[in-house]
Amino acid sequence: MDLSLLRSSVTLALPVCLIACGGGTSAPAATTAPETEAALDQTRVTFEDATEGAGLDFTHVNGMSGEMYFNEMVGAGVALFDYDNDGDLDVYLVQGHILGPDVEQGDASFEPGLQGPLRDRLYRNDTETAPRGSMQLTDVTETSGIDARGYGMGVAAGDYDNDGWVDLYVLNYGPNQLWRNNGDGTFADVTARAGADDARWSVSGSFLDYDRDGWLDLYIGNYVNYSVANNVECFNNIRTYCGPDGFVPVPDRLFRNRGDGTFEDTTAASQIGREYGPALGVSTADLDGNGWIDIYVANDLSENRSWMNQGDGTFVNTAQFNGSAYNDVGDAEASMGVDAGDFDGDGDDDLFVSHLITQTNTLYVNDGNGLFEDRSTRTGLGPPSLAFTGFGTAWFDYDNDGWLDIFVANGAVDLIPRLVQAGDPYPLHQTNQLFRNLGDGRFTEVSSSSGSVFGLSEVSRGSAFGDIDNDGDVDIVLTNNNGPARLLLNAVGNQQHWVGLRLVDPATNRDMLGTRVAVIPVGGTPRWRRVRSDGSYASANDPRVLFGLGTNSEIEGVQAIWPDGTLETWTSVQTDQWITLSRGTGQ
């Protein structure tokens, strides 16, 4: 025997499509694009900047001091989650601080004028008590017990202890923190007790039930082995921020929930530790339709990984073969944000990954069996992204026409020479983008007609998506590196019909992350979405699912495939409202 036996090819066994195939390949019976145009009030802007009015006074500080520490321009994220179980989404924002030896915040070379200590912030949604028609977010950090003063990157949200209260996992450059929700408005740092620490540079994370035991496990996307103490200088003709290629990536981590409040590190046993790159984005979805949730990891300037769940506690990375490792040219791109969603209505989840300037954002279209094709150019999503560096992103139906659209939060990572020449104090800013799904496999950019917020040039990073005002359309909370967080309220979605669903286990009142749920339109094929809080970039989304119904005010019913594979159906579901569907209450 010799080394030639290595690399012997073994045909990969590709799991067959077990679910969602019922959706077939026909398009959902949603309203067509022209009808939507007619239905929407064209005089209204799509998104309104409600930041100030709502009291969202958070400003991210990266602490830049001229040393160009790599991590300065990477953060930070935001979570939308209902921490007080009052039925509306609260906001958690991740903070940075000045870096380096013997420095104070006042030494920052560009400091946005923030008062008070630098720490993550929790804002309670008090819209119920606010004057009608206005949003009210109240900073409750002090009373929440959350004292997160690490150099923050991202946040994940999920009820890991099944007590019905959503917990937070904060990812840092440095030790991470698991904040257990005590159910009384306060949180406790249980990181050590739960065995969930990771002191490496983490950016994005995800709560998922990968072993289908009813307890949320935790995936942590780790970036590179960079140290402020060993900072290196990088140049692109002028001194600029370093990229990941000068540093060694560090492995991601998978924690299995033991169900007793603690986690077991299964990185090695699950095979996740076998291959790794500089991870920035994580999205979990059943990509191959075998009923087990998979993990897609967006890596920066390195091949992306598709960790396909084998159903036995292990994962196999099939990204190269399944076509989601590189773009269609075969280049590893600088992947930042990622989301999975069924944009073409064929019943499987497709992947959208945001990238660096001069690279397109990439759309990987799923064939239903977990095999992907890069269709970025053909769909129209690729070309408009070439001039931008994308981070936070999500599939969401902003106009409630039944088709998933795309938002991309942009902001450069290399200093932009033109802005440098102009003396700009933070020359990384770009505008954000909104793409509308035309329902025929193509997208068109609608940024310029979607409100003045799309004219703002900022260094956007994280973005979380959810119906923060519970009015039947998806809003966005956006973070800006070294700049203000923004609340973008959707002003048009609820002009069309919709139905909002929260899927819970009645025994725990926990959002059943990983559930696949479909609305069955009258006379149409099911339209599949998934219950998730992960995706985007360093952020956590509303776990509830909002279906746009276009001009259809009725639906035939709702189907859910719970994480353990059981199917449940509800009929007589009322539209234009938020509904909680408890497991076991359907048929």
Added chain:
Amino acid sequence: MGTNNLIVAAALLLALSLGCAEDSSQEGPRQTTTTPTDDELRRVPLPEVGGLDPEIQLEIRQSHRGLETSMDAGTSVHEEHGRLGMQLDAFGLRDAAEIAYRNARQLAPDDFRWAYYLALLYEAQSRPEEAIDAFLVALALRPDYVAGLARLGDVYLLQGRSNEARQRFDRGLELDATCAQCLVGLGRLSLQDQEYERAATQLEQALTIAPWAATIRYPLAQAYRALGRDGEAQGQLDERADATRNIGLGRVIDRPGVYDPLLEQLRAVAVAGKVAYEARGVMAAREGRWNEALEQFDKMIEADPEDPVSRNLLAITLLNMGNREEAREQYQETLRLDPAHAGANIQLGIFLAEDGQERDAISRFRQAVESDPGSNVAHLNLAAALLRDGQPSEAAAAYNALIALDPSNGPARLGRAFALIRAGRHPEAKAALEDDTRAQPNEIAFPHTLARLLAASPDDSVRNGRRAFEILAEITAVVQSPQVMETTAMAAAEVGLFEDAARYQGMAIEMANQAGLAALAAQLNVGLSRYRQRQPSRQPFADHDPVFAPAPFSPQALVEARAQ
């Protein structure tokens, strides 16, 4: 500064002769407007150049001052604008460069270069529409410029303008049948159209022309996959992965390109002197143009005879040209200048190992590991040399060091198993192979070695013939070789099925003979006699088995050496 200026001047002279002389014979839209005066041209702002190398700063400031003087006098010419544009462009100062190029183009609308450089600038700035316009203007002046056609095709392709892209790629191929970039473009278009057979053919052709361009393997694998040729798809992906490993620290995989003299001139401005020779030489070497690489590296040494990097590059080139002895001299010269040079230590270690001087080779490899602890090649060679030298426990430790660094390194994992077996540490070998099998389930070598250990280890606590059989049942469904058949015979003997063992061993001998492996066949005959005497095997591998003497791992790719 003097050297740089000379190079810039030479480049401009060359550009003049290339551009003006040839352009005058080209058909294309001629600007009918009158030549603008200096008053009608935009002044080129001097951008902040403080972050650049002082020599470069000085050059740019001098060019800018010269242009300002000419414009003040109303006597500026397109070469002055264009030269400043190239200098600014080469160092990323593209906003100012754009103005300079535009001025140059206004003054000399028939000069291909300025439109082309503008197109490259727009392309680099992700301004596709303007890039297309500029390419069209340039190609109207030089319709046969294949690099321009291929680039324009790529821009169109990225914009989803398939037909226009196809036209350019087709035309590029008409003019130059070796335009791999054109073939890749056409292959991508075919993939988009879901014409997978055609895509596979086009990409295969591109790969034949540019075998170093590992990126091609990925879309080719996608085409194979769509055609149901999964094995071939996986093969391409494996090749691509190997290319990734071979470039060590870098993650840039070579892409096919078309020789582009104008782009080379721009690069020559960006990288002056020794650096320019190095860049050109490396590019030539990557594309297999070894004579040209040799010429560039010779110039590099001439510019700086005491530079170990130059010596190492020359040595690699000579080695690739088959001139082993001269290569060896240059490697030695590299080490004279930089005793810690990892690449030179590795290659000299390989030479020594090939000459049977294993201990000296080990010293070289140890030095390489010390100099570049992240080098897979250095670790792998050290471990293999230790194993060859009969130091299996030390070899296992060296393999372990590499596995800690690169857990996906299959050869290291396998080498560790062999080292442990050679050291008689069979329980550890068994545990390692079980871990290897879990870590890399698609690599048959691990379960096969494990099966052999289970079948023939002298250690009772390790041997398990039944389990060996179970593993082999899966392996033989995929691979049949004399070695696998020999292992099957060992397993059969271990469970007492000596007739079957003899039969399997006979089959192994027959397979070895058919493959022309006479030595192996002779070795297998010993086992056959043993089974006929109803004796099991208690030696997984003979002491002289080649698995205990892995060949040195030679970093063929030039880029690997650069990384070191």
